[in-house]
Amino acid sequence: MLRIAVPNKGTLSGPAADMLREAGYRQRADSRDLVCTDADNDVEFFYLRPRDIATYVASGDLDLGITGRDLLIDADVDADELLDLGFGGATFRFAARPGSLTAPSDLAGRRIATAYPGVVNRYLAERALTAEVVRLDGAVENAIRLGVADVIADVVSTGATLRQAGLEPVGKPLLESSAILIRRRGAEDVTAGVNQLLRRLQGVLVARRYVMLAYDVRADLMEQASALTPGIESPTISPLHREGWVAVEAMVLRAEVHRIMDELYDLGARAILVTGIHACRL
Ligand SMILES: Nc1ncnc2c1ncn2[C@@H]1O[C@H](COP(=O)(O)OP(=O)(O)OP(=O)(O)O)[C@@H](O)[C@H]1O
Ligand SMILES: O=P(O)(O)OC[C@H]1O[C@H](OP(=O)(O)OP(=O)(O)O)[C@H](O)[C@@H]1O
Numbered sequence: 001m002l003r004i005a006v007p008n009k010g011t012l013s014g015p016a017a018d019m020l021r022e023a024g025y026r027q028r029a030d031s032r033d034l035v036c037t038d039a040d041n042d043v044e045f046f047y048l049r050p051r052d053i054a055t056y057v058a059s060g061d062l063d064l065g066i067t068g069r070d071l072l073i074d075a076d077v078d079a080d081e082l083l084d085l086g087f088g089g090a091t092f093r094f095a096a097r098p099g100s101l102t103a104p105s106d107l108a109g110r111r112i113a114t115a116y117p118g119v120v121n122r123y124l125a126e127r128a129l130t131a132e133v134v135r136l137d138g139a140v141e142n143a144i145r146l147g148v149a150d151v152i153a154d155v156v157s158t159g160a161t162l163r164q165a166g167l168e169p170v171g172k173p174l175l176e177s178s179a180i181l182i183r184r185r186g187a188e189d190v191t192a193g194v195n196q197l198l199r200r201l202q203g204v205l206v207a208r209r210y211v212m213l214a215y216d217v218r219a220d221l222m223e224q225a226s227a228l229t230p231g232i233e234s235p236t237i238s239p240l241h242r243e244g245w246v247a248v249e250a251m252v253l254r255a256e257v258h259r260i261m262d263e264l265y266d267l268g269a270r271a272i273l274v275t276g277i278h279a280c281r282l
C-alpha cells in the first residue's frame, strides 16, 4: 500500500486535500483524523505537520509527501521534488525597517530572525556571509520591534503582514515556493501506485489550467481559426449540416479564453462555448 504524507494544518492543508479528492482519492472526513485509508486505490494518507513531512519521506517511512518547497529546502534531508502542485505559492524574503539595509551584502554581522534557519544558512553560506540566525517559531515580524533581530527572513504572500509591521523587503526573494510532491532521494523505482498518483495529479493540473472551447466557423476560415485554437495536439473538426461550415473543439488555457473568444468572434466564428474539464489524462 502506498503511504503518502499530507499537511494536517496550515495554508497547504485544505488545498492539498482538495487536490487529492479531485484526483479521485478518499480524504479524511474530520480534520482531527491523522490517518485515512483509501482501500480502493491501495493508498494510506498520513496527516502530518508540513514541516515534518520531508523528514518522514527522506527516512523512507512514507513513500511520498506533499509539502512546501521552502520547507523541503529548510529540512535539508534526502528527499526531492517530483511535481509542482500549483498551489500554496509564496516567496521567501528578507525584510527590515526602511533604510536599515539596502542589499543582501548588508546582512553580514546582523541578527536574522526566521522560522526557516536551513534556508537562511544555506543562502548565507553560498555567499560566504556570516550573520547570526535567530530561530523563531512564527510571528517573526515582531522580532525587529522587540529588539531580537535586525532583519527577518519569512514567507511573503500578499506583503500585508510586512507592511503592517512597518517593514519592507530587502533584495530579491531567496526562493519562490509552492506546494510540491516529494519522494525519497534515490527511490528510482516508479511503482504502479506512484505512476497512477502522478498521472492523476497531472490530470488535475491540466483540468485546472485548461478549458474546452467549441465553436462553429466557415470551413474556408479554418486555417486562421486553427492558429487561434491549436489545441494540445490539433483541434477536432466535425462537419456541420450547414454547407461550408464546420464545428471545432480544442483545449485552450483558461487564462486566455476570453481573448481567444473575442478573436474567434471577430474572425466570424459563432456559437462559441466554453466548458470546464473535470478530469483528464493527456
Ligand atoms: N500566506 C502564507 N503564509 C504562510 N505560509 C504560506 C502562505 N502561502 C503559502 N505558504 C506556504 O505554506 C507552508 C507553510 O505552512 P505551515 O503550515 O507551516 O504554516 P502556516 O500555513 O503559516 O500555518 P501556521 O503558521 O498557522 O501553522 C510553506 O510552504 C509556505 O511557503
Ligand atoms: O504576505 P502575507 O499575505 O501577509 O502572508 C505572509 C505571512 O503569513 C504567515 O504568517 P501566519 O499568519 O501563518 O503566522 P505565523 O508567522 O505565526 O506562521 C507568514 O509567516 C507571514 O507572516
Ligand SMILES: [Mg+2]
Pocket (backbone or CB within 6 Å): 138
Ligand atoms: Mg504561519
